[in-house]
Amino acid sequence: MIKKQEGNPLDLRHWLEEIEAEGELTKVDGADWNLEIGAISELNVKKAQNSALLFDQITGYREGFRVLTCSTSSPKRLASILRLDVDSTHKSLVTGLRGKPKQWEKESVDYEPVYTEDGPIFENVQSGEEVDLFTFPSPLWHEKDGGRYIGTGCSVVTKDYDSDWINVGTYRVMIHDKNHVGLDMVPGKHGHIQYEKYEKAGKPFPVAIVIGADPLHYLISGIEVPFGKCEYHYIGSILKEPVSVVQTQLTGLPVPSASEIVIEGWIHPGETKIEGPFGEFHGYYPAAASPAPVVKIERIYYRDNPIIMGSPPAKPPNDYSYSKAVMRSALLFDAVEAAGIPDVKGVWAHEIGGSRMFTVISIKQRYAGHARQAGHVLSQCGVGSYLGRYSIVVDEDIDPANLAEVMWAVSTRTDPELDIDIIKRAMGSKNDPMKIAYPYKAPFSSRAIIDACRPYDYINEFPEVAEASKELQESTLKKWAHLF
Template structure:
């Protein structure tokens, strides 16, 4: 099997070939699919392709846990299936910058039609109830048809197309809500359209190659279309069809697309929803709702489910790996020297904690790295703690990072704060109705620059000597040796 694939079906074949695909049959979309997926996330299990879903025609399928292993995430990012967690982060370093730079050479190619046009429901014939829209968590206020989405919008002035992952709740057979946090590209596009025309075009891909969900769900730089960016990742342009309903590009090989116009002032109750920090934070709010003008879908369509919840959740692994690489690149692009590692662990949803290791070069280096890692576009939204450590600390090992915090900080002088930073309703520490700011702590857990050479020496055997002893005493440390 070659490495190149164009759609979710090609992706599934390859995931199956590496033994990471399971086929649960007969599950109930009412909580059961959500709970089974939650068990799978905790065990880092296989991707789950649900079929014969209760209440739905066989063949109307739903996929979860798509990017929850290094091998599946590597495959999705066209980096092969041979990766471990560490090798994937390593391989990704520099890639976001390269993709962003190459994006302009990968304009999407417009084609006449594609597999997504195999079935068309238009006007009053639209019936979204055909597709599985699970009640993912017990306290959710509705069934969410859109979780792992790629929502296409266009800037009415500059004409660049954005893909964003924004959630959609099913209201009835032909209405869905769209929930986009203020400051996100999709929201900016919509606001501009509203000011100009009182309505905004939208195309929600709810099933497709998970690559689009990944790129839609991370902070690709402003002005670069995720369609171009995806072309750069794939090494070939994305094929799209121009919609006759909205004029937006539709990914020709997508599984399911919902299209229409969001009209100014049309709002509906949305939420609560189990959100990525691990709580039902936002409660119920009034969000844009729109009448779906057209639905396109392939034969035997597959919804891409990616529900958040207390981590680890469906996309926390993906976000950790992607954010770590993107923040690393942002620091390099900002001219910070000697960045040795960046990690945004899953416990913070890949956002609320960012750990940076540096080789200290000059006074102020650690704070500079910390403040930029806290406020660059890739990390500014919903960050909270940024911890800067020395190069001897493994940023992926939280015990080691917290050891550095315990032993290389003086709380009164090592922590700086930023107030009124970019948060959202998803911030659990905000009481309902408060403005969506939060504060940030930049923790400088590096050895103090002034007396770095006098700082107490770490009490552990030399790594080379440890390796020698490990080899010499290999039998002692063999798994099960204690029982022998």
């Protein structure tokens, strides 16, 4: 467990000091923004044990202008970001998170952000003609990307047209030129709903984009906080203290006072430009470049020696798939229990399925039909429904997070004809890489629920597992520790 941070809790630099002391940070000097930072980060995150990477002395840039990647991709770092006092295993993280989103929501009303006059974010200001987004070493992350993305692990701050609701959402931000960026907000996302209201009224839409803060900031702006609620309140309830914000000079939007970089401007009604393509969380470019709203950046604020928070999607495991796996597993666990499924032992939303398309639940079977019930609820509950694919139910002797064990159960405890249920025309996505092969007009897709539990009616006759007992394994590991 990394110790609790002191000072402004959303100051990324405190967090970096702490993870460095724990051996969870590697500094990389001399990489190129042009594909090298992206490729190094991608290979790093695929290692079983990886650290966060802090890039400095980036080709063509001043020393101190840095990029951070892989911040959320280890159990230890994630536990520290979520302020969870748990040992660093997948299971303890999921257990530690269970019930927390509900608790954060309940307590969030008590954590109104606190406005301060000043903050490190105002150390440097560019305005008007000085504005130059190329001041910062925004990476070209992958060869097929449509441009350099300054915003991946970012948070886009916007305000509702006809209420005081401030929304903070993670949407990708591509640089068009020195003072314009493209903003890809999927329709239905809260930032997009707010944008549509301004567009309808023919008014410019004010936008402030936070490019770097403690990773808790983008972790929360990147999850579905309920409509009409402000993410700052949630962050406050996790920190157990209000978020310290300053108002930006142009639009007056609130941003964390210890942000690294903030870019600010307006989307003028109807102004779009071709944006993308950019990879998605499942590992594909599901769509060609297409028009997206353009933000004209009129002011940039940054700390001395600023740090871009990078978190690009790619073929999983990717930069943020681990954090999504943990968060979604806890939400799914809560949801299936709330739906009345008894004796759930574990849930895991595997990274290989973008933490959505391949989910596993383990249960202690209590009655005939228990396994199918668990699988169907896992597949169709609110958190599990969007772009699901395979939902697998295993017995309690199988670790749902261990893919080899899960697939062993699928291989040996199922008969495809008996044990795979198909749901047709379920909730799909326009981003589904398989949409090309579907007969549907609307974004439907099917689901497979695989019951990989021992058949309940033959549970006592089912063949014994051929492996050393837990006791024998433990005593052997103890006695022969030097071999393992």
